[in-house]
Amino acid sequence: MKKALIIVVALLSYLPSFGWGQKGHDVVAYIAECNLSPKVYQKVVKALGGHSLVYYANWLDNASYSDQYRYTKSWHYANVDEGYTYDTMTKNEKGDVVTAINELTAELKSGKLTPEQESIRLRMLIHLVGDIHCPMHAGRLSDRGGNEVIVKFFNKEIKLHSLWDTALVEAAHKWSYTEWEQQLNRYCPAERKAEIAGGEAKDWLNESHAIATEIYKVSPEKGKLSYDYVAYYAPIIEKQLLSGGLRLARILNELYD
DSSP states (O other): OHHHHHHHHHHHTTSOOOSSOHHHHHHHHHHHHTTSOHHHHHHHHHHTTTOOTGGGTTHHHHHTTSTTTGGGGGGGOOOOOTTOOTTTSOOOTTOOHHHHHHHHHHHHHHTOOOHHHHHHHHHHHHHHHHHTTSGGGGSOTTTTTTTTOEEEETTEEEEHHHIIIIIHHHHHOOOOHHHHHHHHHTTOOHHHHHHHTOSOHHHHHHHHHHHHHHHHHHSOTTOEEOHHHHHHHHHHHHHHHHHHHHHHHHHHHHHHO
16 A cells, blocks of 8 residues: 555656646636626536536646546646747647637637537636646746746745645635635726736736746745745735636636627
Protein backbone atom coordinates (compact mmCIF):
# COMPACT_ATOMS: atom_id res chain seq x y z
CA MET A 1 0.00 0.00 0.00
CA LYS A 2 2.81 2.38 0.97
CA LYS A 3 4.71 1.54 -2.22
CA ALA A 4 1.63 2.20 -4.34
CA LEU A 5 1.14 5.59 -2.68
CA ILE A 6 4.74 6.56 -3.41
CA ILE A 7 4.27 5.64 -7.08
CA VAL A 8 1.09 7.74 -7.33
CA VAL A 9 2.80 10.76 -5.77
CA ALA A 10 5.74 10.37 -8.14
CA LEU A 11 3.45 10.23 -11.16
CA LEU A 12 1.50 13.26 -10.04
CA SER A 13 4.69 15.28 -9.81
CA TYR A 14 5.09 14.92 -13.58
CA LEU A 15 1.59 16.05 -14.47
CA PRO A 16 1.42 19.49 -16.11
CA SER A 17 -0.30 22.24 -14.13
CA PHE A 18 -3.45 23.76 -15.51
CA GLY A 19 -5.07 27.09 -14.57
CA TRP A 20 -6.19 28.49 -11.26
CA GLY A 21 -6.65 25.78 -8.67
CA GLN A 22 -10.17 24.72 -7.81
CA LYS A 23 -10.79 27.78 -5.65
CA GLY A 24 -9.83 30.26 -8.35
CA HIS A 25 -12.02 28.61 -10.98
CA ASP A 26 -14.93 28.43 -8.56
CA VAL A 27 -14.55 32.15 -7.82
CA VAL A 28 -14.56 33.11 -11.51
CA ALA A 29 -17.59 30.91 -12.18
CA TYR A 30 -19.55 32.21 -9.21
CA ILE A 31 -18.83 35.87 -9.98
CA ALA A 32 -20.06 35.19 -13.51
CA GLU A 33 -23.13 33.39 -12.20
CA CYS A 34 -24.01 36.34 -9.96
CA ASN A 35 -23.78 38.74 -12.92
CA LEU A 36 -26.03 36.87 -15.34
CA SER A 37 -29.46 38.24 -16.09
CA PRO A 38 -32.25 36.06 -14.60
CA LYS A 39 -33.32 34.91 -18.06
CA VAL A 40 -29.78 34.01 -19.11
CA TYR A 41 -29.13 32.25 -15.80
CA GLN A 42 -32.10 29.96 -16.39
CA LYS A 43 -30.96 29.15 -19.94
CA VAL A 44 -27.38 28.44 -18.86
CA VAL A 45 -28.46 26.19 -15.99
CA LYS A 46 -30.75 24.30 -18.37
CA ALA A 47 -27.89 23.85 -20.83
CA LEU A 48 -25.75 22.50 -17.97
CA GLY A 49 -28.36 19.89 -17.09
CA GLY A 50 -29.61 21.74 -14.03
CA HIS A 51 -26.15 22.40 -12.60
CA SER A 52 -24.57 25.74 -11.75
CA LEU A 53 -21.50 27.26 -13.42
CA VAL A 54 -19.48 26.43 -10.31
CA TYR A 55 -20.39 22.76 -10.60
CA TYR A 56 -18.49 22.55 -13.89
CA ALA A 57 -15.83 25.21 -13.23
CA ASN A 58 -13.04 22.62 -12.87
CA TRP A 59 -14.48 19.94 -15.13
CA LEU A 60 -12.06 20.48 -18.01
CA ASP A 61 -8.95 20.01 -15.87
CA ASN A 62 -9.98 16.42 -15.24
CA ALA A 63 -11.53 15.84 -18.66
CA SER A 64 -8.30 16.86 -20.42
CA TYR A 65 -6.66 13.68 -19.10
CA SER A 66 -9.31 11.44 -20.64
CA ASP A 67 -8.91 9.93 -24.10
CA GLN A 68 -12.06 11.70 -25.26
CA TYR A 69 -10.86 15.21 -24.41
CA ARG A 70 -7.08 14.82 -24.46
CA TYR A 71 -7.01 17.12 -27.50
CA THR A 72 -7.87 20.05 -25.22
CA LYS A 73 -4.65 19.91 -23.14
CA SER A 74 -3.03 22.82 -24.98
CA TRP A 75 -6.20 24.89 -24.75
CA HIS A 76 -5.50 25.93 -21.16
CA TYR A 77 -2.72 28.40 -21.98
CA ALA A 78 -0.88 30.42 -24.64
CA ASN A 79 2.85 30.61 -23.95
CA VAL A 80 4.70 33.81 -24.88
CA ASP A 81 8.48 33.84 -24.58
CA GLU A 82 10.53 36.86 -23.55
CA GLY A 83 10.83 39.33 -26.42
CA TYR A 84 7.69 38.04 -28.15
CA THR A 85 4.01 38.93 -28.15
CA TYR A 86 1.05 36.65 -28.65
CA ASP A 87 0.91 37.75 -32.29
CA THR A 88 4.62 37.14 -33.00
CA MET A 89 4.98 33.93 -30.97
CA THR A 90 4.76 30.69 -32.97
CA LYS A 91 1.33 29.24 -32.30
CA ASN A 92 0.75 25.78 -30.88
CA GLU A 93 -0.64 23.72 -33.76
CA LYS A 94 -2.91 21.93 -31.28
CA GLY A 95 -4.56 25.21 -30.27
CA ASP A 96 -4.32 27.59 -27.33
CA VAL A 97 -6.59 29.36 -24.87
CA VAL A 98 -7.25 32.36 -27.12
CA THR A 99 -8.29 30.35 -30.17
CA ALA A 100 -10.26 27.92 -28.00
CA ILE A 101 -12.33 30.68 -26.37
CA ASN A 102 -13.02 32.30 -29.72
CA GLU A 103 -14.00 29.02 -31.39
CA LEU A 104 -16.18 27.84 -28.51
CA THR A 105 -17.97 31.18 -28.41
CA ALA A 106 -18.61 31.04 -32.16
CA GLU A 107 -19.93 27.49 -31.95
CA LEU A 108 -22.27 28.34 -29.09
CA LYS A 109 -23.48 31.39 -31.00
CA SER A 110 -24.17 29.37 -34.16
CA GLY A 111 -27.25 27.64 -32.77
CA LYS A 112 -26.24 24.47 -34.63
CA LEU A 113 -25.20 22.38 -31.62
CA THR A 114 -27.10 19.50 -30.12
CA PRO A 115 -27.97 19.91 -26.41
CA GLU A 116 -25.10 17.58 -25.50
CA GLN A 117 -22.60 19.49 -27.66
CA GLU A 118 -23.81 22.77 -26.22
CA SER A 119 -23.33 21.52 -22.66
CA ILE A 120 -19.78 20.31 -23.35
CA ARG A 121 -18.71 23.54 -25.04
CA LEU A 122 -20.26 25.62 -22.29
CA ARG A 123 -18.34 23.68 -19.64
CA MET A 124 -15.12 24.24 -21.57
CA LEU A 125 -15.77 27.95 -21.98
CA ILE A 126 -16.46 28.43 -18.27
CA HIS A 127 -13.11 26.89 -17.42
CA LEU A 128 -10.99 28.50 -20.12
CA VAL A 129 -12.11 32.05 -19.39
CA GLY A 130 -10.77 31.40 -15.91
CA ASP A 131 -7.50 30.01 -17.30
CA ILE A 132 -6.75 32.99 -19.53
CA HIS A 133 -6.76 35.25 -16.47
CA CYS A 134 -4.13 33.19 -14.64
CA PRO A 135 -0.87 35.07 -15.42
CA MET A 136 1.39 32.03 -15.70
CA HIS A 137 -0.86 30.71 -18.46
CA ALA A 138 0.68 33.45 -20.55
CA GLY A 139 4.15 32.59 -19.27
CA ARG A 140 7.17 31.48 -21.27
CA LEU A 141 7.27 28.38 -23.42
CA SER A 142 10.95 28.01 -22.47
CA ASP A 143 10.03 27.09 -18.88
CA ARG A 144 6.51 25.78 -19.59
CA GLY A 145 4.73 28.70 -17.97
CA GLY A 146 6.84 28.65 -14.83
CA ASN A 147 6.65 24.89 -14.32
CA GLU A 148 10.45 24.68 -14.45
CA VAL A 149 11.07 27.66 -12.16
CA ILE A 150 11.37 26.59 -8.52
CA VAL A 151 10.95 29.24 -5.82
CA LYS A 152 10.77 29.08 -2.05
CA PHE A 153 7.40 30.19 -0.72
CA PHE A 154 7.62 30.51 3.05
CA ASN A 155 10.72 28.29 2.83
CA LYS A 156 8.94 25.51 0.94
CA GLU A 157 9.99 24.74 -2.63
CA ILE A 158 7.21 25.10 -5.18
CA LYS A 159 6.91 25.56 -8.92
CA LEU A 160 6.20 29.18 -9.86
CA HIS A 161 3.24 27.95 -11.91
CA SER A 162 1.77 26.05 -8.96
CA LEU A 163 2.36 29.02 -6.69
CA TRP A 164 0.14 31.16 -8.90
CA ASP A 165 -2.41 28.43 -9.57
CA THR A 166 -3.22 27.65 -5.97
CA ALA A 167 -0.88 28.56 -3.13
CA LEU A 168 -0.91 32.32 -3.64
CA VAL A 169 -4.70 32.44 -3.96
CA GLU A 170 -5.09 30.61 -0.66
CA ALA A 171 -2.42 32.76 0.98
CA ALA A 172 -4.09 35.98 -0.16
CA HIS A 173 -7.41 35.21 1.55
CA LYS A 174 -8.76 32.18 3.40
CA TRP A 175 -12.19 32.68 1.86
CA SER A 176 -14.71 30.31 0.35
CA TYR A 177 -15.61 31.00 -3.27
CA THR A 178 -18.85 32.67 -2.11
CA GLU A 179 -16.89 34.96 0.21
CA TRP A 180 -14.54 35.87 -2.63
CA GLU A 181 -17.54 36.85 -4.74
CA GLN A 182 -19.12 38.85 -1.93
CA GLN A 183 -15.93 40.79 -1.27
CA LEU A 184 -14.95 41.47 -4.90
CA ASN A 185 -18.33 41.93 -6.54
CA ARG A 186 -19.95 44.13 -3.88
CA TYR A 187 -17.93 47.32 -4.37
CA CYS A 188 -17.90 47.38 -8.15
CA PRO A 189 -20.49 49.76 -9.69
CA ALA A 190 -22.30 48.81 -12.89
CA GLU A 191 -20.37 51.20 -15.13
CA ARG A 192 -17.06 49.91 -13.79
CA LYS A 193 -18.18 46.31 -14.34
CA ALA A 194 -19.03 47.11 -17.95
CA GLU A 195 -15.58 48.63 -18.42
CA ILE A 196 -13.80 45.62 -16.92
CA ALA A 197 -15.88 43.17 -18.93
CA GLY A 198 -14.82 44.66 -22.27
CA GLY A 199 -12.26 43.39 -24.73
CA GLU A 200 -11.62 40.05 -26.40
CA ALA A 201 -9.68 36.90 -25.57
CA LYS A 202 -6.43 38.19 -27.07
CA ASP A 203 -6.68 41.39 -25.02
CA TRP A 204 -7.11 39.33 -21.85
CA LEU A 205 -4.15 37.12 -22.74
CA ASN A 206 -1.99 40.20 -23.29
CA GLU A 207 -3.00 41.52 -19.86
CA SER A 208 -2.02 38.23 -18.25
CA HIS A 209 1.27 38.18 -20.15
CA ALA A 210 2.14 41.68 -18.91
CA ILE A 211 1.60 40.49 -15.33
CA ALA A 212 3.61 37.32 -15.99
CA THR A 213 6.51 39.40 -17.32
CA GLU A 214 6.70 41.26 -14.01
CA ILE A 215 6.27 38.05 -12.01
CA TYR A 216 9.36 36.56 -13.62
CA LYS A 217 11.41 39.61 -12.64
CA VAL A 218 10.50 39.41 -8.95
CA SER A 219 10.33 35.61 -8.68
CA PRO A 220 13.84 34.38 -9.56
CA GLU A 221 14.85 30.72 -9.41
CA LYS A 222 15.24 29.72 -5.74
CA GLY A 223 13.98 33.18 -4.75
CA LYS A 224 12.58 33.44 -1.23
CA LEU A 225 9.01 34.72 -1.27
CA SER A 226 6.78 35.37 1.72
CA TYR A 227 4.61 38.08 3.30
CA ASP A 228 5.68 40.99 1.10
CA TYR A 229 5.04 38.93 -2.03
CA VAL A 230 1.54 37.97 -0.86
CA ALA A 231 0.70 41.55 0.12
CA TYR A 232 1.83 42.91 -3.24
CA TYR A 233 0.10 40.36 -5.44
CA ALA A 234 -3.17 39.84 -3.52
CA PRO A 235 -4.83 42.87 -5.21
CA ILE A 236 -3.67 41.63 -8.62
CA ILE A 237 -5.17 38.20 -7.95
CA GLU A 238 -8.40 39.89 -6.89
CA LYS A 239 -8.43 41.94 -10.11
CA GLN A 240 -7.81 38.90 -12.31
CA LEU A 241 -10.51 36.78 -10.67
CA LEU A 242 -13.06 39.60 -10.80
CA SER A 243 -12.18 40.36 -14.43
CA GLY A 244 -12.52 36.71 -15.38
CA GLY A 245 -15.93 36.44 -13.77
CA LEU A 246 -17.31 39.63 -15.27
CA ARG A 247 -15.99 38.78 -18.73
CA LEU A 248 -17.46 35.29 -18.61
CA ALA A 249 -20.78 36.81 -17.57
CA ARG A 250 -20.67 39.25 -20.46
CA ILE A 251 -20.01 36.48 -22.98
CA LEU A 252 -22.88 34.36 -21.63
CA ASN A 253 -25.29 37.30 -21.40
CA GLU A 254 -24.57 38.08 -25.05
CA LEU A 255 -24.88 34.45 -26.15
CA TYR A 256 -28.09 33.60 -24.31
CA ASP A 257 -30.01 36.86 -24.08
